[in-house]
Amino acid sequence: MLLLFGCQTNVNNTQNEYIKFVPKISDVAQLTLNYHFVPELSTERMLCLYGDIGNNGMISINEVYFPVQLNSTESYIFTKSCPLYYNKNFLLGTIHNHPNSNCIPSSFDVQERVKSWLYLNYTYNYTKRIIEGIVCGEVYNYYIVNV
Numbered sequence: 097m098l099l100l101f102g103c104q105t106n107v108n109n110t111q112n113e114y115i116k117f118v119p120k121i122s123d124v125a126q127l128t129l130n131y132h133f134v135p136e137l138s139t140e141r142m143l144c145l146y147g148d149i150g151n152n153g154m155i156s157i158n159e160v161y162f163p164v165q166l167n168s169t170e171s172y173i174f175t176k177s178c179p180l181y182y183n184k185n186f187l188l189g190t191i192h193n194h195p196n197s198n199c200i201p202s203s204f205d206v207q208e209r210v211k212s213w214l215y216l217n218y219t220y221n222y223t224k225r226i227i228e229g230i231v232c233g234e235v236y237n238y239y240i241v242n243v
């Protein structure tokens with residue numbers, strides 16, 4: 097299975113397609129993200145996010161995983177899909193960078209990604225939500241994408 101991420105246009109979010117939030121993130125996960133998302137990246141890169149959601153709704157990112165990157169430009173990334181589990185943590189979503197763009201999900205990110213995840217029956221049955229991280233420069237933004 098493959099995942100495609102693209103950033104051609106920005107969605108205007110009038111339908112609340114995504115909601116920004118701040119996760120709890122482990123040191124090892126953040127260090128791994130910092131290693132991959134150096135600010136000078138000129139093309140997109142994508143990693144998989146793993147963790148759990150507490151009874152209080154707090155989303156914790158405990159691990160990240162770097163899948164095989166198949167093709168990448170400054171406006172899209174094409175990778176192999178994320179494993180469902182990693183070190184006993186469940187797949188919550190993904191994170192990718194926007195080298196020359198806004199730090200919000202593109203319409204392609206929201207619409208095509210959710211379709212592919214529903215098709216893959218990924219995290220939806222477990223969490224009822226999909227987490228999407230967007231990195232621009234040194235800024236990390238996290239969104240819950242409504243499905």
Ligand SMILES: [Zn+2]
Nearest residue numbers: 102103202205
């Ligand atoms: Zn994107």
